[in-house]
Amino acid sequence: MATTRRYRSFFWPVVLIVIGIFALLVELNVVSSDRLYRLADLWPLILIVIGLELITRRALQGTAVDVAAVLILVLAAGSAVAYVSLGPAVPGGIHTLDASEPIGTLNAAALHVEVGAVTMTVQGDSSLGSDLYKAHIEYSGPKPTITFDKSTGDVRISQEGGFAFFGNRRVVLDVQINPAVTWGIDINSGAATDTLKLGAIRVTSIELNTGASREEITLGPPKGMVQITINGGALTVHVHRPNGIAASAQVSGGAVNLTGDGRQARGIGSKSWQSDGFDTAADGYRIEVNGGASNVTVDTATPSA
Secondary structure: OOHHHHHHHHHHHHHHHHHHHHHHHOOOOOOHHHHHHHHHHHHHHHHHHHHHHHHHHHHHHHHHHHHHHHHHHHHHHHHHHHHHHHHHOOOOOOEEEEEEEEEEOOOOEEEEEOOOOOOEEEEEHHHOOOOEEEEEEEEOOOOOOEEOOOOOOEEEEEEOOOOOOOOEEEEEEEEEEEOOEEEHHHEEEOOOOEEEEEEEOOEEEEEEOOEEEEEEEEEEEOOEEEEEEEEOOOEEEEEOOOOOOOOEEEEEEEEEEEOEEEEEEEEEEEEEEOOOOHHOOOOOOEEEEEEEEEEEEEEEEOOOO
């Protein structure tokens, strides 16, 4: 019984270490976050580890059981890191899909995206003319679907089986949206690298639900108090707003690093910040981030093209 308790005590520390390693590699740009979908390939490794541990616990005794258990878990973790970091980014063929729809009489629209691992760019483009949006998708796995409700302005992009545990899924998505209408944005994804260039867009809300991700969001002048919500695991979030626009940020979860207009707060649990005059501002952005490990920056800088 004591041996079983010691063995079980190793499992979760190793899991936390592996998660931390992947978060660090993504943060340092050693591994692109869109490679993390490859972890789904490793589900047989769990069965192998369990089998080896059962054999070890029956064949060995005393401290040798603990040593063998640790070695098996470390080797499995190292193999997972190597496979994700060094393996090919996208096995199989790559396909493309293009779509667009006319703006008609719409004055408001919403973009809904539901995919697995994704590299995504959403950008306002005033040259779209009569088109509400244009989407270009490069994908592996099942063909994505794009639907459009011309009565509500809802644009939906999804990939069936995007969150499947078996097989590889990856999407590169480039969406241009027309700034002639207001937009709500709702994105559900796995591992993601998202660039939202919305300086020319009046957004009504933004909600991102993701795994390990890097979010680069550039905003324009708001109308009213606009809610931005980001939920995920290991998150790196950079939000850029125009100079003089009020903003607040509430970040909660595990390890938190929050920087608002150059003022930094670090800790475990929850941190908050708001710009000068936020309490009395009629227009601004209210940012909420919930994640395991979150590195969040809110500033008035505009990143170079």
